[in-house]
Amino acid sequence: FMKRIGGLKQQIGARVRELSVDGRSPEQQLSECLAVVRDLVEQQRVLASHLHRLLKEQNIVLRSYQRLTEAQRSQMREFYLLNIFPLVTPQTMDPAHPFPFISNLSLNLLVTVRYANDDASGLARIKVPVGSGIPRFLKVGDDELYVPLEEVIANNLDLLFPGMVVEACELFRVTRNAIAERDEDQADDLLLMIESELRERRFASIVRLEVEKNMDPIHRGMLAAELELDEVSEVFEVDGMMALRDLFQIVAINRPELHDPSQHPLDHPKLGDKKRNIFHIIHDTGPILLQHPYESFATSVERFALEASEDPKVLAIKMTLYRTSADSKIIESLIDAAQNGKQVTVVVELKAQFDEAANIRWANRLEEAGIHVTYGVLGLKTHSKVMLVVRRDFSGLRRYAHIG
Incomplete structure (x- = not known):
């Protein structure tokens, strides 16, 4: 509601005349949205009583x-x-x-x-x-x-x-x-712009x-x-x-x-050997398709980042960060990697809706650890979950990637 209705009211205030793909003006969209919301509120009341x-x-x-x-x-x-x-x-x-x-x-x-x-x-x-x-x-x-x-x-x-x-x-x-x-193209500093937007949001129109x-x-x-x-x-x-x-x-x-029974994710069959280097496994078996949450994130992606941070043959880690938990093991692995002398670069998406403040804190912490941090691409929002690891193998440099 805060985002969709707020956006429509801004369009009306700016006298936007462009129609939506289904031929509705901002005024029509707002009127119909509010009518639907009233129906949803009534459904919510019935469900709450039940x-x-x-x-x-x-x-x-x-x-x-x-x-x-x-x-x-x-x-x-x-x-x-x-x-x-x-x-x-x-x-x-x-x-x-x-x-x-x-x-x-x-x-x-x-x-x-x-x-x-x-x-x-x-x-x-x-x-x-x-x-x-x-x-x-x-x-x-x-x-x-x-x-x-x-x-x-x-x-x-x-x-x-x-x-x-x-x-x-x-x-x-x-x-x-x-x-x-605001207009990102006119901003001298994207981080300062997002911080300013967060302050303004407290006083945004009702x-x-x-x-x-x-x-x-x-x-x-x-x-x-x-x-x-x-x-x-x-x-x-x-x-x-x-x-x-x-x-x-x-x-x-x-x-x-x-409560519903807890969901216990399974280890991917190719990653069952915890003692073997994950990069050797990927090198020998080829790409591994993971389905979360049915297959474990901890024993796949988190393991990938952890071993990359500790492996002496890994030279660089590059990744995108959109949203993450308060106790992220991925973040800890990136910091450990930087402390172990690896080149670490992270693209932090500052425009993650309602997570801007958390991402600013993460960006500051990563920079304090010596990690090179950038703030995404002007005009675009980075949703992708990508990690690239550069490792020196017997045949030269090899790149390992996680794409999610």
Whole structure:
């Protein structure tokens, strides 16, 4: 959504008149996309409700704060006061305090409060502090019973607004445009350009507002106006839980019987001999066709990079890097190779969508290890997974490649 809808809105803003391959203008594409998304949101609601029932059958319960017992509420209030309350900061909205910045995909509470002896109401925004060690779902007692963090905050607002009357508390979330691309041909430094784009993305235009069902229409309209959105087409009413991706926290519960069996990749038959040099195997058997994840990545590609980094006959390693894990063994092998005196060159694709920051960190680390790093080709995005190893064999220099 951030990428596709954001891109269409940029085209409309730039008055692009070129039609798509199926003859639709950007305005038509946007209208039809938003209609499809509303259908998907309804399907998501139905599936989420079904998932809750399935979890309950396995004694894993996601419960509303209002349905907790008095003792459970007391327990959650104490936990909140000790562990989360110091992290929560309400921001008032009045002529002296302009509408606050709303970060992308954050959960927010719009709170309506007034003093007990005053009829005039005021608004405040609270950002739900999910992340940095704070879970979205708080465990209640020893059983697998969980309550959403935003509901714990919403039902203990007297701690944040002492002496005031809380008239309403409503949940909302915004989605920002992920497209902030500039003209690469005009950039003096591609790395600096991407770093600048990452900073700008935090403040990119908002392309969607999600509000809880039955939000006060006045508040809904106010939010849409402040965020410069069309209330009819760009505001989505959510009947149920927002940010369902946070349910991965529940997936992490230690209930192995509820998970699919683990996939154990097989070693390729030609690579079964772990003691033999992989370059000798390739030289003797010829090309090896690998199918991941059915055949092991660790005993093929990672082994290829590891042995290349250690083999004294290997002179150079060249590869492309698009996305990689935080604990990449390939990266470690490249660094080891450079430390072992080999010529190592890596093309790091800085424009890997949503992985730009990670790739910048990898590029810096590789350069610190003495590896020659380049940043792809202007105007193109490098998706290929290629590694070229130059090795001195008995007959001269021979090139070994992994192409994925």
